[in-house]
Amino acid sequence: MEALDETRDTIPTNLRLLMVMEAVAAAGVPVTPTQVNQALGLPKPTIHRLFATLEEEGFLQRDVDGRSYAPGRRAREMAGGILSSLRLRTARLAILTRIAETIGETCNISLPERDSMIYLERVETAWPLRIQLPVGTRVPFYCTASGKMYLSSLPNRHLDRYLSAAPLEPRTPHSLTDPDRLRAALLQTRAEGFASDDEEFMEGMVAVAVPIRDLNGRLFATLSFHAPTQRFDIARAKTFLPDLHASAAELSRLSFE
Numbered sequence: 645m646e647a648l649d650e651t652r653d654t655i656p657t658n659l660r661l662l663m664v665m666e667a668v669a670a671a672g673v674p675v676t677p678t679q680v681n682q683a684l685g686l687p688k689p690t691i692h693r694l695f696a697t698l699e700e701e702g703f704l705q706r707d708v709d710g711r712s713y714a715p716g717r718r719a720r721e722m723a724g725g726i727l728s729s730l731r732l733r734t735a736r737l738a739i740l741t742r743i744a745e746t747i748g749e750t751c752n753i754s755l756p757e758r759d760s761m762i763y764l765e766r767v768e769t770a771w772p773l774r775i776q777l778p779v780g781t782r783v784p785f786y787c788t789a790s791g792k793m794y795l796s797s798l799p800n801r802h803l804d805r806y807l808s809a810a811p812l813e814p815r816t817p818h819s820l821t822d823p824d825r826l827r828a829a830l831l832q833t834r835a836e837g838f839a840s841d842d843e844e845f846m847e848g849m850v851a852v853a854v855p856i857r858d859l860n861g862r863l864f865a866t867l868s869f870h871a872p873t874q875r876f877d878i879a880r881a882k883t884f885l886p887d888l889h890a891s892a893a894e895l896s897r898l899s900f901e
Contacts, residue, residue: 655684664694665703665719672862673799674712705758717758724755724764733765735898740767740867743891747884749871753856753895754790755864757782759810761790764865783845786812786826787819789853790866793839796830797855797863803830818843838885841870842878849873852881854888856895864899867892 655663667680681691695713698704705716715723736753744751744767753765760782785791785806795803804827812821820826833839841851853868867888871881 655686660684660686660690660694661698661703664691664698665715668704668713668715669719670860672860673802674707674709674714676712679712720755720757724762732898736765736895737767739891739894739898740765743867743887744769744869746887747869747871749869749876751867751869752790754783754853754866754868756785756791756794760784761788761794761866769871784815786810786821787815787841787844789839789841789851789870790868791839792830792833792841793853793855793866793868794863796833796839803827815845816843816847818847820844838882838888839866840878840881843873850876850878850881852878852885852888854885854892856892856899858896858899865895867895 663684664680667683668675671679677691677695680695681688684691686694695704699706699713699716702716702718704713704719706712707714740751740753748769750769751767752763754761755764761784763779763781763783766779783791785795795806798806807823807827812819812823812826814821820829837854839853841849841853843849845851849870850873851868851870853866855863856865856867858864869881869884869888
């Protein structure tokens with residue numbers, strides 16, 4: 645009790661909302677106010693009031709179980725804005741440009757959103773034949789390389805929840821729309837450390853993605869490239885995995901060290 649009382653006394657009122665957000669972000673999975681309060685030690689009415697305020701203002705959103713919370717739209721937008729700050733963005737684009745030139749195709753950095761991946765950065769190929777998916781584009785989880793990479797990083801219970809609820813509509817004849825087949829593919833992705841899209845999102849396009857990890861080793865974003873099938877197939881795309889992993893490690897160090 646002494647430790648909790650000391651925590652209550654040492655957290656200024658104007659820092660409590662920030663510390664709640666910090667704790668939710670550090671958890672990496674939806675958490676309850678009680679779980680967060682194990683570290684903060686605030687009075688029970690206070691922690692619930694803070695969560696209610698953050699939810700009302702869009703910084704937190706309630707998970708499907710109705711009890712736990714995850715970062716909301718405004719928190720995700722703020723995180724993207726921080727990552728896009730000028731000096732960081734200049735260095736990040738230099739890494740992205742180098743890997744795009746190495747592969748000779750369009751490379752992207754994507755962030756997971758509530759129900760899709762969103763392109764944060766993009767360096768286009770010099771080829772006149774290219775696939776137009778500009779910065780800000782949102783793409784589904786289940787049929788894209790970046791989205792499948794993200795899904796593979798989820799704890800099993802959250803992955804199962806997604807597979808039981810998500811509308812797995814076919815985007816092409818190659819899309820994996822059976823939950824069991826998709827789950828098997830995602831477990832393979834988890835084991836191999838990369839994801840592929842073999843014309844699953846768009847006919848005539850293949851893609852490969854690798855994780856960009858935070859200081860705790862968790863997927864924070866993805867690095868990927870896509871190319872038309874006239875120039876690439878999945879077998880050739882996989883030959884660039886060492887380059888992608890090396891660039892993803894650089895991006896991680898840039899963002900978190």
